[in-house]
Amino acid sequence: MADFLSNYSIQKWLESCPQGYLEDTVYGHGVDEREPEDLLQNEAYREQQIRTTVQLIAGERCALAASSGLVNAAPDQASKTFLATQTLDEGRHVEIFTQRLYDLGVKPIDLESTIKAYVNPHLGKFAEVLLEKIDKKDFVAGVVGQNIVLEGMAFSVFEMLHAGAETSNPKFARTLSGTIADERRHVGFGENRIGELIRRYPEKKPEVQRMQRDMTKHMLATFHEAFARNGGPTEARASAPQKGKPGPTYQGLNLAEASNEDMEEALSATVLKEFKTRLGRIGLDYQSPV
């Protein structure tokens, strides 16, 4: 365990993250990069981007609360120091996505009301399930919920958003690529650290699996509402800059042309497949919410 955890030291984090892929960035993107003018001029598309960014902020606020809450519950110093780096990663994500709302024209004074107006209620329930474990200082359940379920979901969502933004919005794509690199490290820690703890405390399995099932239920409801009911990304994309252009693709789908249902299905299938793989690696069986 000691050798694996030495790869998650603060020294390694400093060299690879702030002094590595974040070097010469401001709020996670290039100094000269801006939101595209055609996005800012297109009210429907701008609102859809605000709505999407609000969900990212809500997810990252949950991750910040969870990772900071886990520091105190960590059973060893090396896990504490890794979680310290994760806490700052999540704090940075809250900061850069909040900054993106400002870049999209939201005034700082309207920040909280904008988040309240657009946040997906299922995402709040998803967070509640996880934060209940954190409040109880349940390290094993907390790390599975945070570093496998929440981070696994975030990783796939960011990848899909990154695919969509790569050509149409290099600034947002760059911001996302830094967060994807962070999430990869967080998921890696979760898999490596928790596998050993699950083997040591097998009696924890049923409770942890129940939590995964509940979080998955709220995650799928979040996706459903985001794609089908909450504002209709298709309509927004109909006038978005990439409409009619050949790319971008995600899991074989043309994101500019795909229906909301197709996108929801592609994202849900990708996340659930990742869950099954990652949970299997730590000795847990995926529990379907259905």
Added chain:
Amino acid sequence: MAQGDNPHDLDEAEFRATVHSFEFWFEAVEGYLHGRPYGVSPGLQDIELSERQRQGLIMTLCNYCVGETAALDASSGMIGFAPDRGAKIFLATQVVDEGRHLEVLLHRMKQLGVADPDAEIAQRANRSLLKFKDRLLDFVDARDWEASVFAQNVILECLEFTVFRHHAGTADPVTAEMLRGIVSDERRHMGFGENDLGRRLLTAPHTHDRLCKIKRELDSLVLDTFAETMGELGIEHDDRPDLAGDYLAAVARLGFGA
């Protein structure tokens, strides 16, 4: 904040948003951490310590680890009830700072030949400092923001600032450079406590009395920590530095005098 901008030219809200950001933190630490793995320049030569010096340094580092673990647990716990986003993000930067301090101190202990730092810390930890840690975490568990900021970002940070700065002036070159990097972080943490509590005291002056009561309780633990540690290190009374005076002066400079 654009490069070259002076945060002191900003209005109060913008100033706080700027100095509590990840961006500001990174610009601050980059200057003294870049190219210094574990807080020390790679070319810096370690000097040979006598066994008495080595044992004294190990005991001192063990107690620094107790303080830094307290700060790590407290600052991370405070994020959950911090009053606003700026405070949460500042505390996230402090969590990494405290985690880094713990990591570099443990690394130094290993360089000094300590095979099991956790066992060494458990054996050598100062009782008054452990009591201080318990009191700090009581405030955090009670989600008492004012008491937590005061105990952590004023009292504990002033204690560490005083001791580390003094020690850096007399320590071997490797330990001294490592401690100077930590002191630079502590200044930022003290600034946060001073700014946050200063604003609160303006609108709720009665808070001052409450904090002074907490200060009296914690001061006695801090002063006992100094006395016990110097006694255990075998420093004669006449040779002891005036850490208590320096600590009380540092706290007074933040607006919390006797």
